[in-house]
Amino acid sequence: MIVRIRSRDGLERVSVPDTTTSAPTVSTLKTLIESQLGVPSHAQTLSLDPNLLLLHATNQQTLTLANPNSTLSSLGVSHGSIVYLAYDCPRSVGPPAAPVTPAGSFGRKMTMDDLIAKQVRVSRQETGKCSSVSFDRDAANCFQMYVNGTLAFSVKRGGFMYGRVKEDGAVEVDFVYEPPQQGSEDALLLLRDADEEALVEAIADGLGMKRVGFVFSQAVGREGKGEYTLSAREVIQATELHAEGGIEEWVTAVVKLEVNEDGAADVHFEAFQMSDICVKLFKDGWFVTDVAEGDDPKVSRFKKDVVVGVKDVKEVDNDFFLVPVKISDHQGPLSSSFPVENRITTVTVKALKDHLNRNKHLPFVKRISDFHLLLLLARYLDVHSDVPMLAMCVQLQTAVSEGYQLLIESLAAAG
16 A cells, blocks of 8 residues: 655655555554655654644654554554654655646656546446346246257357346346357357347347347356356456447346255356446457456456556456346246257258147147247248237237238148
């Protein structure tokens, strides 16, 4: 920490090193004043009272920090505190440091980057805009069964979450769209298809839903050693998608394996919001987005200093950017039994035929109440008229017209 020292020579600064072994004392401060300012310890009189510099020597004793063993913290001395110093010995004082001024003629020029860096503070955000998130049981189970049963958590997998935001900030997730992607143990590359996402948005709009977050799985062999919640790569990707999301309640969900008390592995969901300062720093281009193989995955790196506590740093623990969100579940209006897009097996119209036959005991609107089925149909129907109409029937659970039934059944027969 920095302690400011006021004496008859003006205001000077003493650097007190941080230590984990013992707390700095008055004696420590005197030693540092001697080494850094050149005033012998035995000649120093210290006080927290500015009157020290106005009193005669005979009265100074009542104002001093007299006990050399008293810790600075117990006396209220912390980073930025002023301690008053009187001494009665000769001292050679060097010229004062040049003041920092906006222009260069009377001192060093302070750039706009310098000014901004001194003002950006990173601290934990206690509460987010999202009060809670509830996952549709079928949608959550469909995603976790694939990353667990098929991929065995060997690579990362992700998807966009769609649903509704309530007035109290609670988010309900009713389906997950999995875009084209390539996953490894440490990275998830989204090969986003603008045309396909336009179909997804048309279906969501017809269902009265919107994109509310992103969910991804962590591989069991993920990068680095030790425990951490999100890696630097994951923070960057989650923040980028949060910034793109366009809603304050945007949620990032993580699916991973955790060892339970019996030593068995359980699938575990966690949900977060990226903090406001995290999103702002990303939008302003402060993040170092190129993560090298040897970089510490537990910290995010920045191009310029930010202030954490009292320190200027370029690396920040990733946990500082995570705002936990409470999780619950619900049974939403959609099923998730139809094959999911962009997985290992290509979805064809034969899947549509099998699905309709398997559920022929249900009303037709129930048989098509599955986002992944609607996405397949959207590839063959008009996105501006047919898709919104079918999605609205599903949302309201109203009868599907005979014309659309015949169209869908004939498409299924072709499979």
